[in-house]
Amino acid sequence: MSAPILDVQGLAYAYPDGHQALFGVNLHVHQGERVALLGPNGAGKTTLVLHLNGILTAGAGSVSVSGMPVAKENLMEIRRRVGVVFQDPDDQLFMPSVRADVEFGPANLGLRGAALEARVVAALDQVGMVDYIDRPPHHLSFGQRRRVAVATVLAMEPEILVLDEPSSNLDPASRRELADIVRSLDVTVLMVTHDLPYAYELCSRSVVLSDGVVVADGPTRDVLTDDALMSAHRLELPFGFDPRTIPAP
Numbered sequence: 037m038s039a040p041i042l043d044v045q046g047l048a049y050a051y052p053d054g055h056q057a058l059f060g061v062n063l064h065v066h067q068g069e070r071v072a073l074l075g076p077n078g079a080g081k082t083t084l085v086l087h088l089n090g091i092l093t094a095g096a097g098s099v100s101v102s103g104m105p106v107a108k109e110n111l112m113e114i115r116r117r118v119g120v121v122f123q124d125p126d127d128q129l130f131m132p133s134v135r136a137d138v139e140f141g142p143a144n145l146g147l148r149g150a151a152l153e154a155r156v157v158a159a160l161d162q163v164g165m166v167d168y169i170d171r172p173p174h175h176l177s178f179g180q181r182r183r184v185a186v187a188t189v190l191a192m193e194p195e196i197l198v199l200d201e202p203s204s205n206l207d208p209a210s211r212r213e214l215a216d217i218v219r220s221l222d223v224t225v226l227m228v229t230h231d232l233p234y235a236y237e238l239c240s241r242s243v244v245l246s247d248g249v250v251v252a253d254g255p256t257r258d259v260l261t262d263d264a265l266m267s268a269h270r271l272e273l274p275f276g277f278d279p280r281t282i283p284a285p
């Protein structure tokens with residue numbers, strides 16, 4: 037098999053207050069995979085994500101993206117390669133118009149004029165939001181703001197798209213539409229979620245993090261139907277959802 041596009045080796049991290057959040061995490065993701073990162077509250081999922089684009093720096097171990105180590109000297113390139121969509125779109129949208137927000141990243145990379153406009157329109161088109169290009173983001177609904185947040189990241193043409201709780205606060209139709217968008221993208225995806233049916237629907241592979249350690253890594257169906265694993269790590273399927281009776285997507 038080819039080298040992983042995302043290679044996390046022995047990653048350990050303690051916050052400045054001494055709290056150890058990750059203990060030697062290994063995670064290898066190959067190009068084109070869609071992987072769900074599951075685990076109970078406080079497991080270390082966000083801490084891991086914050087290492088993928090260098091917001092946090094590994095205490096021990098390493099993270100690399102397409103062979104490039106996540107390190108201070110590479111941060112600009114790493115942030116182009118790894119696009120993180122945070123849970124709250126308002127952490128990502130801060131400009132007076134949708135266009136300005138989506139332009140921001142590629143303009144920083146030096147794109148100008150028609151090339152910049154084409155990049156912005158293409159990114160908004162991928163999330164079905166071209167018609168909103170001149171609207172102020174704060175006049176959009178939450179679900180629309182989440183789509184624009186995804187577009188701000190897609191406009192950077194990332195190699196890896198990291199989605200933190202993408203389905204949270206979405207109504208059922210928006211949730212399904214976002215799933216369709218994710219499926220339509222030709223990009224490697226790491227999706228942090230507590231929404232296990234969403235993980236099942238979108239990611240053929242799931243990694244379970246618990247107390248800062250990877251405790252499972254395999255086909256999502258196998259993970260979600262391993263009752264002992266699920267209860268040991270406070271993972272619960274919603275009432276009526278049984279992957280044993282639902283064909284693998």
Ligand SMILES: Nc1ncnc2c1ncn2[C@@H]1O[C@H](COP(=O)(O)OP(=O)(O)OP(=O)(O)O)[C@@H](O)[C@H]1O
Nearest residue numbers: 051053055057075076077078079080081082083084
């Ligand atoms: N800034 C911080 N300083 C100290 N400890 C922190 C800090 N941020 C997170 N932690 C601790 O690190 C551990 C992992 O937190 P993290 O946010 O990575 O978990 P998570 O899996 O993303 O949880 P959730 O599902 O609740 O979002 C938790 O015990 C948390 O209390």
